[in-house]
Amino acid sequence: LGHTVFVEASPHPVLTIGVQDTADATDTPIITTGSLRRDDGGLVSFLTALARLHVQGVAVDWRAAFAGLDAHAIDLPTYAFQRRRFWAASLRSTPGSAEVDHPLVGAVVPLPDSGGALLTGVLSLAGQPWLAEHSVFGVVLFPGTGFVELVLQAGLRLGCGVVEELTLEGPLVLPERGEVEVQV
Structure with missing residues (x-):
């Protein structure tokens, strides 16, 4: 109808x-x-x-x-709202970051206060077409072994070469179009 x-x-x-x-x-x-x-x-x-x-x-x-509720409208930002993400697509150009040659991780940024590091990457079906093979009922899920790989890469850069345990609280759904930014 x-x-x-x-x-x-x-x-x-x-x-x-x-x-x-x-x-x-x-x-x-x-x-x-x-x-x-x-x-x-x-x-x-x-x-x-x-x-x-x-x-x-x-x-x-x-x-x-919202009728009958104590709700009120607020002014929109003064810039044009274009439904685009504000954050940069990659941290590769951030001062202090270093590029990483890995299919899931794009850059590593040292964390000076803790001595740790932040690994960043962008996951997408366009950038990693093999991820489309991990589909359940038409929904593409980031594989559990991918999480292990991300954590292992972070550990290797900090002198920890073993992942003893990793608990996943929920699946990471990858969109058909667009990308998902990850940080480890």
């Missing part, structure tokens, strides 16, 4: 997955989201769902969403 945005208002949103899978199977561009979670409902969850829709380009009537 031409609908392109679906919000599931349910304490356990499970239909969004099926709706999204159906749209993907028919190459129909849609946006799906849930507005509640079990034991996590209320206004904050609802406004978070609206924010998710807003950042995906859905027009949201924010005045109506």
Whole structure:
């Protein structure tokens, strides 16, 4: 019927997955989201769902969403808002940094106060196309061995050549387009 945005208002949103899978199977561009979670409902969850829709380009009537609340608009920055990242894509030109010849790490910056170091890199399917092979249900995840490699590279630069244990709290999802900046 031409609908392109679906919000599931349910304490356990499970239909969004099926709706999204159906749209993907028919190459129909849609946006799906849930507005509640079990034991996590209320206004904050609802406004978070609206924010998710807003950042995906859905027009949201924010005045109506915040009606009756002590909310007020603030002035936008004086510069043109162009939806571009502020941070530099690479630290290679930062004073004190050194380039690293590694497929995942681009630069290392010494940390003078601690004697440690900060390794930075940029992960993208364009820059590391082999990462696309680590897909689960169409979502590209950074592999666990990649995390081990990042930590090992940091350790090698600081005289620690062994990773005894590494706990991952969640997956690192790589976008189809764009990049993810990493710091170790």
